[in-house]
Amino acid sequence: MSDARRALALAGQRLAEAGVPDPGRDARRLLAHVLGIAAERLSVEMPADLGDRAAAFDAAVTRRVAREPLSHITGSRLFWGRSFAVTADVLDPRPETEALVAHALEAPFARVLDLGTGSGCLLLTLLAERPQARGQGVDLSPAALAVAGRNRAALGLEDRAELTVSDWFGAVSGRFDLIVSNPPYITEAEMAGLSPEVLREPAMALSPGGDGLDSYRVIAAQAGAHLLPGGRLAVEIGWRQGAAVAALFAAAGLEQVAIHPDMDGRDRVVAARAPRGAGKDAKSA
Known part of the structure; x- marks a missing residue:
């Protein structure tokens, strides 16, 4: 599945089921990281289809489901x-x-x-x-x-x-x-x-x-x-x-x-x- 909006929704659901605080926020940050854009730009720059980024997004979400800190996945923190x-x-x-x-x-x-x-x-x-x-x-x-x-x-x-x-x-x-x-x-x-x-x-x-x-x-x-x-x-x-x-x-x-x-x-x-x-x-x- 590579439809971006559907992938984002399912990622939020997976994170919520894993007990991750604020799962929607983390799903968006992970998707923005995979796409190489700022999280606040996601609503205007998110592609319709993730294409070859779909696997990377799924892997990032899987790491977060395992409760790996978001900063360890993205590699940075403000x-x-x-x-x-x-x-x-x-x-x-x-x-x-x-x-x-x-x-x-x-x-x-x-x-x-x-x-x-x-x-x-x-x-x-x-x-x-x-x-x-x-x-x-x-x-x-x-x-x-x-x-x-x-x-x-x-x-x-x-x-x-x-x-x-x-x-x-x-x-x-x-x-x-x-x-x-x-x-x-x-x-x-x-x-x-x-x-x-x-x-x-x-x-x-x-x-x-x-x-x-x-x-x-x-x-x-x-x-x-x-x-x-x-x-x-x-x-x-x-x-x-x-x-x-x-x-x-x-x-x-x-x-x-x-x-x-x-x-x-x-x-x-x-x-x-x-x-x-x-x-x-x-x-x-």
Whole structure:
């Protein structure tokens, strides 16, 4: 069957039966991907007959029926208005993470560090928005950094973005006026309740186990040694973790600790500053 409109309707039905949220939207996005057009152009550019694209569309729908994330099938995800390459090796950039970008852009910065950079969406977006800035993204996964490297090249940021294999601050030197991170924060108990799509993403990028706070403990303990006096730290959090993460930052000697919401009004970002009168290190125990 190659009639495009009928194929689209049947695809939506298959996705609905598989329990895919918003099946009609995903069917349209998959068809647009196969046709090589923007999803919003589908209604005016969809051919009457899919021809040799019918098999590719059926294969894409079959992958989505198996609850493979849409971004893994299309190979990309929009974030802050830019397209980022996405694979199973990185966390899928999410709209709520844009709250962290928005906060980071509220003040100037010249040198930014992104801890657990994944696809590079945070680091590269910030550098694209601030053409005079330079930055470093670190990740424990070489496969994730390969994806970030593709995105760095696509955005023409090779000369301003350094990508390094590092276990948090392990391979980081120097100091920054901005450190950002979207670390793994899902608790061990919450992992079982995640959607099939999320569970296909790299586990190390989703959860540190336990209470979900281990990443913040490392960041709180070591950020002071890598921030310039008065430098900013901003991290994404799970919406119920604000008070706990804020307490960790305050206990580490960071100042002006504050919790900021996302567009849905949920706690999403915890931010702080290094003391302006700090010596070589902030308190880092």
